[in-house]
Amino acid sequence: MKTYDLIVIGGGPAGMAAAISARENGCEDVLILERGSSLGGILNQCIHNGFGLLTFHEELTGPEYAARYAEKICALNIDYQLNTTVIRIDREKKVTAINADKGLQILQSKTIILAMGCRERPRGALNIPGSRPAGIFSAGTAQRIINIDGYMPGHNVVILGSGDIGLIMARRMTLEGAKVKVVAELMPYSSGLKRNIVQCLDDFGIPLKFRTSVVKIHGDKRLTGVTLARMDDRNKPIPDTEEFYECDTLLLSVGLIPENEISDEAGIPLDPSTCGPVVNNDFETEAEGIFACGNVLHVHDLVDFVSQEAASAGKNAACYIRRNGLSNKERTVRLFGSDGVRYTVPQILNPDRKDEDLTVRFRVGEVYQNAFISVFFNDQCILRRKKPIVTPGEMELIKLRKEQINQFPDLKSITIKIEKG
Amino acid sequence: MYDAIIIGSGISGASLAYELAAYKLRIAVIEKGSDICSGTSRGNSATVHSGHDAAYGTQKALYNVMGNAMFDQLCSDLKVPFIRNGTILFAINEADMEEVRRLKHNADKNHVPGVEVLDRDGLLRIEHYFGPDVIGGLYAPTGGIVCPYTLVIALCEQALRNHVDFFLNNKVMCIQKNATGFFVTTNKTVFQTRFLFNCAGTHADEINNMVSSNKITILPRKGEHILLDKKLAPYVRATISQTPVNLPSGGHTKGMGIMPSVDKTIILGCDAHDxxxxxxxxxxxxxLDEITSYFEKNWRHLPISEKIPKFPHNRxxxxxGGLRPHSTTDDFIIGESEDVAGFFNMAGIESPGLTAAPAIAKKIVQDAAEKYHFEKTDVFIPTRDHVKPFRDMNDEERRQAVMENKEYxxxxCRCEMVTKAEIKAAIHSPLGATNVNAVKMRTRAGMGRCQGGFCSPVVAKILAEELSIDxxxxxxxxxxxxxxxxxNGNQAKRNSQ
Structure with missing residues (x-):
């Protein structure tokens, strides 16, 4: 049986960037397995602009951003299979995949990069009472219906949740002639990017109501309306605040969940906070030679960060092969988020592995103004940086220089905290 | 002119159609919904009850136990997944144990096989863990689980293969009786039949009262359920509930339970509200609040709490929701009407109706056949041909399947592993799916953790292609x-064409 150097699961932005970087760092046999009918993943339906400012220093649409990588995949002669679903992977780096032309294939690889992306939280997960009519879509599904299929999911719209896709869809549906009546957000802040609130809601006069949620769904065959109510601190509706909104469409933008079913089934440990695999500073999961990057690892706001992270994972997979699988995990430092920091990626640092700076990405659990991001090596504060605002909607990152780390031979833990100003 | 018309295509109508199809009769099923099984049989606890709690002496008790015994053969004939996972009622105090002993006595009178009163150690021999407060309970090994709509679809498909006609989207508006039988007027057409079978679920009283002067009342009693991700399947085996003493909902339910479904998701419920x-x-x-707060509070008693210590909201x-067709007589209303010859009721089929229905149908048909001299046909085929779902195939079977049909x-549907081949088969099956929910009910496409987020537009496209519609x-x-x-742009384009 042929043995690939690297099999990348998923041909979205993460998978493409990882494959390119692996090839550029010396991986010969690279194969991307993608279940969609083209490379690019969800970017293909993100026809708005705003992608690539960091990577290409210009504003691209999603498909344009994807095309730049797809062209490179072709130029580098990287092999890929479309319409192909991975059914199973194992720790021996065996990948079982299926498609219509080749049927069921069992492929052997030296390394695997997980780049499956994420899915949207559905209505069912919110436990909203009421009937089950047509007209309730997750925001990404509605985006696909409009931008790929070329249809409208409805005309009078209420959006629950102010995640980025919901905000983008508020504008998109408005531009297509629909009336977006309101965006309701359970939390007292938005989980979307500030720029999206301004450009997608404020510019179109669409109201955003915080601490508000859908408490009932109406309609038998097709949605006829929703009841919104203000919510108290325990997320229970406040009596007498109910308001009925007539609408035929409810879009849900209430969170994204990394799609780790095959990682989980392979016994790869997941972090309950990110719902992605636990990784070290190489983006290597606790299963040797299996790496993870992009939204399957943790949900990102900007595709540019996905590409950066994936490029690093691809390079590390190439290094893994070069050193023949041997990895130096003698020293293990745990990274923790506490005092408002929900998680860190990576969760583990193997400082002897390589001599480079460490980028730690993390998210906070609520909005903090004029607070400090503090980094502790063991119990010692080594960095304290003031930030005018940190919000759950924007991923933070902090760089720790290798010299700093090397100064601490007894380093056991790195903790990132929010300290109020 | 039909010999027999069945109103309703839930578990009652489907069971009757399957039983009647064994006779030389022209049979039709008429259904007001856009698909078969679109009422009570679609949303319930999916439980095949042992019969330990149905009050002795009632029709419910009689047919529950008879029906339960039929499930192995029936489900094997129809290739419907059925598992006898056993039912456990656990007790946390002496009052509960008192109820356990009462139920054991009731079960014995009902001739439920194998029911045992167990102490804590006894329970722990069946499930490896229970919370420390659990002192004992009742074990009914014949309790089982089945997918109710898969069973109904299988019964209907097999009835259709045995030449029963089905008419969907036909709501009965009025019924007239004459010397030779009945005229059944629906919103679409008029049917004529010699015999009429009322399986109209929550609307069975309306049908009965159009025909008979013995009026009945069916009250819809709602039960709600919460579904949990199949990731929890390894931790839920038996159907487990607390002894139904001092429960919310005034004892109209068999108790708040946790049970696996045959499709490995976990069902929690249910409550009861008129x-x-x-x-x-x-x-x-x-x-929903009743269910979640009940399980938040009582999760610690359950075997699953050993591995998953708290009620997992994120799962x-x-x-x-579903409706129990509750008869005010508090029992099934079954058999030929006393005042209208040829009119048969199968009404008030609430819990344990799913379990009892096959036995009730058999009895009704036997009685009718005897009285009206129905003649058995020798071409009746009881067993259904059914292709194994892709998700249940092993690698070799999958390899083979794709070789034979590329669309495998x-x-x-990535969450439930449903292939295009299966979706097309569901559309072109005997009672083919014509909408997204119908595909979902036949294939599970869209029933997984993403709830159709990725696949529902694709399923819709396949429907459009296969049905040649826009x-x-x-x-x-x-x-x-x-x-x-x-x-808007497309509309203009289409209009100008």
């Missing part, structure tokens, strides 16, 4: 539930 609208299966804030994938390699005509659940509308 409602007024006979088609209102909406979930309610009160109901909820959906909730659904095209996975449409995507804007594809519905979620029949007329009026359209999913897609033309974009």
């Amino acid at each position: 409602v007024t609208d006979k088609d209102d299966t909406a979930t309610t804030a009160i109901g 909820i994938i959906n909730a659904f 390699g095209d996975i449409v 995507l804007t005509e594809v519905t979620q659940s029949g007329e009026g539930s359209n999913i897609f509308f033309p974009k």
Whole structure:
């Protein structure tokens, strides 16, 4: 049986960037397995602009951003299979995949990069009472219906949740002639990017109501309306605040969940906070030679960060092969988020592995103004940086220089905290 | 002119159609919904009850135990997954144990096989763990689980293969009796029949009262359920509930239970609330809250709590409501009407109705056959041909499947692993799916953790292609539930063509 150097699961932005970087760092046999009918993943339906400012220093649409990588995949002669679903992977780096032309294939690889992306939280997960009519879509599904299929999911719209896709869809549906009546957000802040609130809601006069949620769904065959109510601190509706909104469409933008079913089934440990695999500073999961990057690892706001992270994972997979699988995990430092920091990626640092700076990405659990991001090596504060605002909607990152780390031979833990100003 | 018309295609109508098909009769099933099984049989606990708690002496008790015994053969004939996972009622105090002993006595009178009163150690021999407060309980090994709509679809498909006609979207408006039989007028047409079978679920009283002067009343009693992700399947085996003493809902339910489904998701429920609208299966804030707060509080007793210590809110994938057709007589209303010859009721089939229905149908048909001299046909085929779902195949079977039909390699629903081949088969099956929910009910496409987020537009496209209709005509659940509308630009283009 042929043995690939690297099999990348998923041909979205993460998978493409990882494959390119692996090839550029010396991986010969690279194969991307993608279940969609083209490379690019969800970017293909993100026809708005705003992608690539960091990577290409210009504003691209999603498909344009994807095309730049797809062209490179072709130029580098990287092999890929479309319409192909991975059914199973194992720790021996065996990948079982299926498609219509080749049927069921069992492929052997030296390394695997997980780049499956994420899915949207559905209505069912919110436990909203009421009937089950047509007209309730997750925001990404509605985006696909409009931008790929070329249809409208409805005309009078209420959006629950102010995640980025919901905000983008508020504008998109408005531009297509629909009336977006309101965006309701359970939390007292938005989980979307500030720029999206301004450009997608404020510019179109669409109201955003915080601490508000859908408490009932109406309609038998097709949605006829929703009841919104203000919510108290325990997320229970406040009596007498109910308001009925007539609408035929409810879009849900209430969170994204990394799609780790095959990682989980392979016994790869997941972090309950990110719902992605636990990784070290190489983006290597606790299963040797299996790496993870992009939204399957943790949900990102900007595709540019996905590409950066994936490029690093691809390079590390190439290094893994070069050193023949041997990895130096003698020293293990745990990274923790506490005092408002929900998680860190990576969760583990193997400082002897390589001599480079460490980028730690993390998210906070609520909005903090004029607070400090503090980094502790063991119990010692080594960095304290003031930030005018940190919000759950924007991923933070902090760089720790290798010299700093090397100064601490007894380093056991790195903790990132929010300290109020 | 039909010999027999069955009104309703839930478990009652489907069971009757299957039984009647064994006779030389012209038979039709008429259904008001856009698909078979669109009422009570679609949303319930999916439990095959042992019969330990149905009050001795009632029809419910009699047919529950008879029906339960039929499930192995029936489900094997129809290739419907059925598991005898056993039922456990656990007790946390002496009052509960008192109830356990009462139920054991009741079970014995009902001739339920194998029911045992167990102490804590006894329970722990069956399930490896229970919370420390659990002191004992009742074990009914014949309790089982089945997918109710898969069973109904299988019964209907097999009835159809045995030449029973089906008419969907036909709501009965009035019924007239004459010397030779009945005229059944629906919103679409008029049917004539010699014998009429009332299996109209929550509307069975309306049908009965059009024909008979012995009036009946069916009250819709809502039960709500919460579904949890199948990731929890390894931790839930038996159907487990607390002894139903001092439960909310005034004892109208068999108790708040946790049970696996044959499809490995976990079902929690259910409560019971009388409602007024006979088609209102909406979930309610009160109901969902009742279930979640019950399980938050009592999770620690359950075997699953050993591995998953707290009620896992983040594993909820959906909730659904269903209606029990509760008769005010508090028992099944079954058999030929006393005042109208040739009119048969199968009404008030609430819990344990799913379990009892096959036995009731058999009895009704036997009695009718005897009285009216129905003649058995020798061409009746009881066993259904059914292709194994892709998700249940092993690698070799999958390899083979794709070799024979490429579309088995095209996975449409990634959460439940449903292939394009299976979706097309569901559309072209004998009682073919014509909308997204009908595909879902037949294949599970869209029932997984993403709840159709990725696959429902694709399923809709396949429906449009296979039914040769425009995507804007594809519905979620029949007329009026359209999913897609033309974009303004498209509309103009279409009009100008």
